[in-house]
Amino acid sequence: MKLGVFVSDFKLTADTLDRLKADKLGIIFVQNGVYHATTKENGKVSSLLDKTANLYALSEDIQIRGLKETDVDKRVKVVNYGDVVDLIFNEYDKIAWL
Amino acid sequence: MGDVKLAFIVQRPQYKGETSRLAITHAIAYQTVEILLEDGDTVTPKLCFVGEGVLGLQKGQKAMDLYGITSTESHMKNTLLVDLDVLVCKEDLAKYGIPEDAMPDAEDMGADKKIQVVPFSEIQKVIEDSKHVLFF
Amino acid sequence: MATLTIGCFPGLVGNMTYDFALKLAEAAANKGHKVNLWFSGNATGSIKSHQKHLKDYSTGEKYLKALLEKGVEICTCEACTVARGIQKTEGIEKIQWNAMHWYLAKIHSSDRVLQIGGE
Numbered sequence: 001m002k003l004g005v006f007v008s009d010f011k012l013t014a015d016t017l018d019r020l021k022a023d024k025l026g027i028i029f030v031q032n033g034v035y036h037a038t039t040k041e042n043g044k045v046s047s048l049l050d051k052t053a054n055l056y057a058l059s060e061d062i063q064i065r066g067l068k069e070t071d072v073d074k075r076v077k078v079v080n081y082g083d084v085v086d087l088i089f090n091e092y093d094k095i096a097w098l
Numbered sequence: 099m100g101d102v103k104l105a106f107i108v109q110r111p112q113y114k115g116e117t118s119r120l121a122i123t124h125a126i127a128y129q130t131v132e133i134l135l136e137d138g139d140t141v142t143p144k145l146c147f148v149g150e151g152v153l154g155l156q157k158g159q160k161a162m163d164l165y166g167i168t169s170t171e172s173h174m175k176n177t178l179l180v181d182l183d184v185l186v187c188k189e190d191l192a193k194y195g196i197p198e199d200a201m202p203d204a205e206d207m208g209a210d211k212k213i214q215v216v217p218f219s220e221i222q223k224v225i226e227d228s229k230h231v232l233f234f
Numbered sequence: 235m236a237t238l239t240i241g242c243f244p245g246l247v248g249n250m251t252y253d254f255a256l257k258l259a260e261a262a263a264n265k266g267h268k269v270n271l272w273f274s275g276n277a278t279g280s281i282k283s284h285q286k287h288l289k290d291y292s293t294g295e296k297y298l299k300a301l302l303e304k305g306v307e308i309c310t311c312e313a314c315t316v317a318r319g320i321q322k323t324e325g326i327e328k329i330q331w332n333a334m335h336w337y338l339a340k341i342h343s344s345d346r347v348l349q350i351g352g353e
Contacts, residue, residue, distance in 0.1 A: 001226050006348070008251065015149055016109050016233070021222055030254060060257070081261035088346050089236050089267070094225075096233050097350045098109075102342045110353060116275045117243055117351040124274070127334035134339035141338045230341060232241065232349035 002026075004092030007033035007048065016098050017048065026054035026092055028084060029076070034061045037076040049075055056087065099136075104143040105228035107221070112154030112170040113161075121145065121234035122173040129180045144228070145177060146185045146221045151234075155186065155213075156200040175204035178211040185224065188215050236345040237268040241337055243352030245276030246294045252277060255350055256297050263304040270344070271301070271308045272337040275352040278315040281308075283326045295326055302328045309336050 003022035008031040017027075027048060029037050036046035037057040049055060055076040062072065069078050079087070088095055108121045125143040132140065147155060154170050161169035177184055191198060201213045225231050242255040255277075259269045273281060280294035287293040298308060309330035322331055330336070341347050 003231075008254075019148075019218055019222075020225070031250060061254075081257050082265060084258060085238075085262045085265050085267065088238065088262075088348070094228075094231050095346055095348050096107075096231050097348055098233055099342065104338075104341065110351070115353040117353050120243065120275055120352075124334045124337065127338055130333070131335040131338040131342070134335060135342055139342060141342050143338075230344070230347040232347065234349065234351045 001094060002092045004028060004087060004095045006030055006095070006097045007036065008097065009033060010035040010039075017051065020096075024054065024092070025052040026056065026087065027052060028079075028087065029055070029057040030061050031058075034058065034065065034067070037073050038062065038067050038071040045073060049073055054091075056084075058084065099139055101140045101142055102230070103228040104141060105221075105225045105231040106143050106145045107225070107231060107233045108145070108147045108151035109149045109233060111150045117234045118151060118154070119170060119173065121232075122170070122177055125182055126173075126177055126180055128182070144183045144185060144224050146187070146224055147190075148187045148218065148221060149190055152186055152190045152196065153194060155202070156196065157202045171202045174202050174213070175207055175209070178204040178209040178213070179207050181209075181211050183211075184213045185216050185221055186213055187221060188217050190218075191215060235266045235268065237270070237343060238262045239270040239272065239337070239340045239344040239347045241272045241274065241347070241349040242277045243273075243275035243350060245352070246280035247291050248276075250292065251350060252280065252294070253292050255348075256294070256301065258348070259301055259306055260297075260304070263301065263306050269301075269306045270340040271306055272311070272340065273309070274311040274314050274334070274337070276318075277352070278310045279318050279320065281310045281315065281325045281329045282320050283324060298326055298329065302326075307340070309340075311337075 002024040159169035159171040244251040285295040
């Protein structure tokens with residue numbers, strides 16, 4: 001199963017995400033989820049960044065919050081809405097919004 | 099196209115928000131979807147409760163008496179009555195101290211189907227076996 | 235080209251998840267994909283016509299009309315909509331009204347489904 005997961009909150013979704021297993025897991029950070037990619041809590045980066053190598057963050061949702069692409073962890077690829085559409089259709093066979 | 103299997107995963111508790119209830123009513127709608135599909139096409143959801151989603155499923159709910167709305171318990175009974183598979187995560191019931199026999203049934207309405215309390219691994223399998231997964 | 239069905243439950247006003255759903259629908263339609271958009275829960279309040287666009291709030295009407303022009307099929311849950319006091323005559327033209335089975339029927343023929351819950 002190739003599963004693409006949208007993470008839209010900073011705090012709430014790790015529990016469910018911890019339990020999901022996929023042959024290929026992608027995490028797309030959107031809305032407040034982008035803080036996982038940009039923000040350290042007490043000096044530590046989000047543990048979600050260790051879950052998979054397929055990490056994405058939505059450019060529009062980074063910029064709206066006054067953040068810059070340079071604030072994004074190097075492991076995370078910054079994408080736009082068009083890129084998200086391509087991820088949905090080309091990289092994953094199921095998608096989920098947590 | 100035949101049958102399309104869906105995994106409905108409810109991860110939020112009932113009553114404060116509407117999403118977890120809408121998961122149940124959308125799943126029940128499988129019963130009438132054939133009127134919009136070609137002959138032989140069907141949709142089969144499996145309704146799974148995980149995490150905080152297992153909260154608010156217990157028997158003895160008084161939603162109609164106190165707030166004038168249909169209880170989750172009543173929705174669950176209807177779900178069983180229309181032969182939907184309902185899976186509740188065993189580990190999460192244990193985590194919140196909810197006994198398995200607190201789950202409602204619809205025997206009084208004549209339903210044979212019962213809620214299945216299963217390990218999360220079985221819910222993971224439902225997710226894998228379904229064409230689409232919908233989190234509520 | 236493929237088919238994407240989006241189930242959108244959050245309301246137009248109060249958070250920006252609704253905006254995400256519409257922008258994703260637009261991006262998919264712009265790439266030539268078939269897009270279906272199902273509104274349930276608080277999202278159904280967004281199908282009322284004559285919305286005033288105040289700059290502190292997202293606006294749905296202009297966006298929805300543009301999506302309809304691009305061929306996106308949009309349907310609102312009738313029960314959820316009338317429960318919010320909106321009658322069919324008050325709705326934005328060309329937005330469909332139907333029961334929850336519309337969503338399941340669209341899912342049946344979809345390549346991908348994104349269900350966006352309301353909380």
